[in-house]
Amino acid sequence: MSKNRDINIHGNGNLIGDNNQVTLNQNTYNTRIQHSNHGANRDDGGPAIFAIPIGVLILISIAVWKFANYAETIYNIAIVTAAALVTTQALALLIGLLKKINNRWLYQRLIALASGIFTFFAIHLSKSSYPQKLSTLAAEATDGLDFMCNLSLYGHQVSTYHMVSISGLAIPALFFLLINSFSALLASTYFVAGWSWTKGLAVIFNARWVLICATVFSGAAYLSQSSTAEKLWQSHIITESHDPFLKGKNSLLCR
Structure with a gap:
């Protein structure tokens, strides 16, 4: 996200003096970082944590059943x-x-x-x-x-x-x-x-x-x-x- 802001500097004829006006276009960039204390907007792979052991249990049960x-x-x-x-x-x-x-x-x-x-x-x-x-x-x-x-x-x-x-x-x-x-x-x-x-x-x-x-x-x-x-x-x-x-x-x- 960026903001534009004009700044006027008055001078006397020099680059910066009493009679000159210099306009600066200043761009200000802000970075917004979203933090979530509760993990609402963060993908932490929660479902995979449960899917892997369940999948292992299913494979073991099939192997034991086939062997029996x-x-x-x-x-x-x-x-x-x-x-x-x-x-x-x-x-x-x-x-x-x-x-x-x-x-x-x-x-x-x-x-x-x-x-x-x-x-x-x-x-x-x-x-x-x-x-x-x-x-x-x-x-x-x-x-x-x-x-x-x-x-x-x-x-x-x-x-x-x-x-x-x-x-x-x-x-x-x-x-x-x-x-x-x-x-x-x-x-x-x-x-x-x-x-x-x-x-x-x-x-x-x-x-x-x-x-x-x-x-x-x-x-x-x-x-x-x-x-x-x-x-x-x-x-x-x-x-x-x-x-x-x-x-x-x-x-x-x-x-």
Whole structure:
């Protein structure tokens, strides 16, 4: 916003004197800053603060519901995959020993074999303790929110615990073990048949970070199913009676 104002200066003939009149056109610029103590005219992203956690809760509920719906299939496929990878690593280790391959490669096979075994038992333990009633309730639910709203707080924790343990730990471990096992299979083929092209591919897929990731995820998956983790979980997380089938409206989204 600007204002124009004329200023008259009287002078005597000089630039500023008694007989001259100089007119100055002074522009005054004012900047108006609006402040709002109550945030009425300020966009502080208020709706987004609530939209983000609600969106996360919805995504988690959908993931848990889908896992419960297909839990039996997921567990069976994961167990078969883990058993196949353990067998592959064991055969590769045996071939390496027979062919007297360098110790570094044999150590890698031992680590991968141990990771596969830990992952296999983690999946088996999770499947053994997974409540079948959760799958029944998931099949009866129309969507993720409906499924979660029909569970008690303990039911939320049980279903989420198994989903994270398998989908977030065991399955990533299987993925990295699959890459490492493919490298071991190619290398074993080279040791037996002498095909040079399999050696080149084996080197490409035998990345150290892949084995490290497989080891970390498999170890975490196994620890998540250990008795120590279960005791820690039950003593610090569960806040209701151990009844995963008790229907309740615990979430704000269910009210």
